[in-house]
Amino acid sequence: MNVTKIKFGTDGWRSIIGEDYTTQNVARVSEAVAVWLLENYDLPSVVLGHDCRFGGELFLQTAAKVFVKNGIAVKYAKGFVSTPMVSLGAVRYEASLGIVFTASHNPPGYNGYKLKAHYGGPLSPAKVQEIEDGIPDHANEYRDFTWEEVLETGLASSVDLEREYIDTVRNAFDLEAIQKSGVRLAFDAMYGAGQNVVRQILPDTKELHCEHNPSFKGQAPEPIAKNLQELSAFIKASKSIDCALATDGDADRIGLYDAKGEFVDSHHIILLLIHYLVKYKGMTGKVVTAFSCTPRIERMCKHYGLDHETVKIGFKYIAGIMVDEDVLLGGEESGGIAVKGHIPERDGIWMGLIIWEFMAKSGKTLDDLIEEVYEIVGAFKFERSDLYITEELKQTIIANCKANKYTSFGKYQVQRVETTDGFKFFFDDDRWLMIRPSGTEPVLRTYAEAPTLEEVREILRICEETITH
Known part of the structure; x- marks a missing residue:
């Protein structure tokens, strides 16, 4: 049997529900999180919340079963909540981690798993990597454990994260x-x-x-x-x-x-x-x-x-x-x-x-x-265009960028290139173009800025023409 390799991308692990995003795989990730928590905290606790997507409650309960089986205290939101609500909850309840079952802005077929640190923001990449490296091939601990039994342990309790968020807003x-x-x-x-x-x-x-x-x-x-x-x-x-x-x-x-x-x-x-x-x-x-x-x-x-x-x-x-x-x-x-x-x-x-x-x-x-x-x-306009192209073409374009093949885009001469994360081509102080593969979706993103929207769109059009032919 092939075991799905689970990878955390730019912002958590995301997959299509029913394909890779299954209760089994959510349990595997949760098992790795549980082991990591027990290694790093004397009395670990988690705050859990899910967004509006299909199966949110099912996936949350699956994870909660794994945590409770490992003796980890769980505070969970009833009904859907936003990511900021869970992050705020992690701070309020002094939890070791906040976990959000969400695929954020991805298409409806996706769900995901975001890890939030005790300070109410994304867990550091190094710590996420430690958890990812510990994901086991199987996790069966949750299958014979009912939700009623979870609640009977006294380790899991519900919290109203939406109410607490709204109260925080009112005060701010x-x-x-x-x-x-x-x-x-x-x-x-x-x-x-x-x-x-x-x-x-x-x-x-x-x-x-x-x-x-x-x-x-x-x-x-x-x-x-x-x-x-x-x-x-x-x-x-x-x-x-x-x-x-x-x-x-x-x-x-x-x-x-x-x-x-x-x-x-x-x-x-x-x-x-x-x-x-x-x-x-x-x-x-x-x-x-x-x-x-x-x-x-x-x-x-x-x-x-x-x-x-x-x-x-x-x-x-x-x-x-x-x-x-x-x-x-x-x-x-x-x-x-x-x-x-x-x-x-x-x-x-x-x-x-x-x-x-x-x-x-x-x-x-x-x-x-x-x-x-x-x-x-100064006045400016900006737009992003996502190119849904083959993986092969995407890799060719990235290789061309790395090899400095693009010295101009139509009439726009490249003055300098920055490569912190992707490729940013500067034409002058007010005009630039950027090319970067998405970290969460199978697309190549192109971005442009210029003094007018017409010119921004012209730059994006010329860019697409230049790199896809």
């Missing part, structure tokens, strides 16, 4: 100021695990896709423009929304829309957050961003006298620095952002609330605030 934000400001808001949960939060804290907010639908209507719950057409159309049709927030399947990533129904990318969001936290709230600290982010973040950091560091893609690299250093903001191009004063974890709703509070307190529109950012870093 001036929700009254947002309510009274007259700012008209919308929230698209993409059928994800953040769907219950906004209606409880800001009940006047218009809602889209805030009901339980494990198939996400067949749509990958990733908050990028091509997946949020309904939200954009809703804003344009209603003409009465000032800003809209969207979050992904496990609500750790943010998508944002302006009053015109136009997508506001993560680079702009990161710049807005730094601008607000420093200029308006008087906060300081280092800024850490992933390799795929705009160089304009560095420009803004220089403007405000902040240290800036670029790291490889994967929020775990940012979280590690946030735990050890005084970090104001850590962020990725894909919508995962964390800020000082909260856990070292991506949190889409939290970031959206900062922007909404910024609008409410300043009395300015989102466009006005973006103009303030442009005054510091």
Whole structure:
């Protein structure tokens, strides 16, 4: 019998439900986690939560059985919860680990297994590797153990992680100021695990896709423009929304829309957050961003006298620095952002609330605030295009990048290349293109920035033409 080799990627282990993502394989991973916990902690404990996907409760209970069999205390969320809720829960309950059964923004057929450290952020890559190296070929301990028997041991108890998260939000934000400001808001949960939060804290907010639908209507719950057409159309049709927030399947990533129904990318969001936290709230600290982010973040950091560091893609690299250093903001191009004063974890709703509070307190529109950012870093546009190509072609393109085969893309001459994580081709100070294989999906990602959207799309088109022919 072939044993599936389980590998943790950029952000946890993810696989297709019923193929590799089975109770047996979830139990194998949990067995490795249990052994690791017992080696590293005198009295280990875990906080468990699952998102809205198929089988969430089944997979959570499977893992809980393995932990309880190993004498490990379990606190589990009843019903679906977001990743930030579990990360916050790990801190609140002083757990050794938080575990989230989620495939985040992946298509509906997937599920996954995320490991969160005691500090409420991704477990370090070295420790994840230790667990991965210990995954056994089989795990049968859970099969003859009923859920009733698990509860009878007294080692497992339920906790209300959503309630605790909402209470934390209420204490951190001036929700009254947002309510009274007259700012008209919308929230698209993409059928994800953040769907219950906004209606409880800001009940006047218009809602889209805030009901339980494990198939996400067949749509990958990733908050990028091509997946949020309904939200954009809703804003344009209603003409009465000032800003809209969207979050992904496990609500750790943010998508944002302006009053015109136009997508506001993560680079702009990161710049807005730094601008607000420093200029308006008087906060300081280092800024850490992933390799795929705009160089304009560095420009803004220089403007405000902040240290800036670029790291490889994967929020775990940012979280590690946030735990050890005084970090104001850590962020990725894909919508995962964390800020000082909260856990070292991506949190889409939290970031959206900062922007909404910024609008409410300043009395300015989102466009006005973006103009303030442009005054510091210059106007720009950005877009990402995912190329679904054969593995063979993907490897050829990466080999060509490594061999410096691409010295120009059409009329765009490459001035320099950065290779921290992928290949970033700079044409001048305001234009660049990046090529990188995804760490979680079978795609080649291409990214571009330029002063206008037309030019961004032209660069992406020329890039695809150049590398696929």
